[in-house]
Amino acid sequence: MTGRAKSPKQGLKLRFVLPDGSWLGPGKADLLQGIVETGSISAAGRRLGMSYKRAWGLVEVLNTMFAAPLVASSRGGAGHGGAELTETGQEVLRLFRAMQSHAERAVEAEEAELLRLFDMADKK
Amino acid sequence: MTGRAKSPKQGLKLRFVLPDGSWLGPGKADLLQGIVETGSISAAGRRLGMSYKRAWGLVEVLNTMFAAPLVASSRGGAGHGGAELTETGQEVLRLFRAMQSHAERAVEAEEAELLRLFDMADKK
């Protein structure tokens, strides 16, 4: 697979803070994407190197921060349980990814200048 | 004074991560701006509601993350010591503020849609 699950560790990171103080950032966005691709909270968390407890806690937050829940989960049954994004969840993920790419293009000039000031000397 | 010292607590926040893992975000940017406006690390920290220790720690990081230090400080003397931004510091602050405003304009559409999904129900 060529796609990347995690956001790059260097460059511009966005955090969108809602009016009530909760926020959406790369961590929760990556988790949402992982749930889309794996169909499971635990598998998505494993892929991102986080414990199930943390992944589940993030899902709990995600499900209460917007007007509607973003993740629908089920236990037992044929597939032994799993999770998927709701319509709202898919929309939120799409919007955040769009934010990322638009913002990255908008700050390209400043990014290049800051990087120039960074490796002016060396700092391997 | 009409300018705001702190970044708004809601909306888009940027964190620019350098190749070595250190980063520049709203907190350090606000501190840099506070130093410009007050001429002192401790006064800038007080204005932002942080302890001197924390402010000083951030300055220490700021002074080692780029090729050149961003803050020049002095002890004792006529003014009883103080701090100001170096040329590099002024440039870094300017670039980060430019990043902020450019990115904010670039994500206006998605921001509006996310806010719509937020107060779909109520959540005053």
Add this chain to the structure above:
DNA sequence: CTTCGTTATGTCTGATCGGAGATAACGGGT
């Protein structure tokens, strides 16, 4: 040589965060 406000640097401590690990519930298949 004392004064002054700032920088510079320690220690202690409480709060918070997240990982590790255990346990139970679920519910369609078999």
Add this chain to the structure above:
DNA sequence: ACCCGTTATCTCCGATCAGACATAACGAAG
């Protein structure tokens, strides 16, 4: 009735963070 992998919740614990507080150094001015 049992199986299975996932969701859903605990408790425990070490690491980390930041505030609070104390102390010293600085250096021109008086």
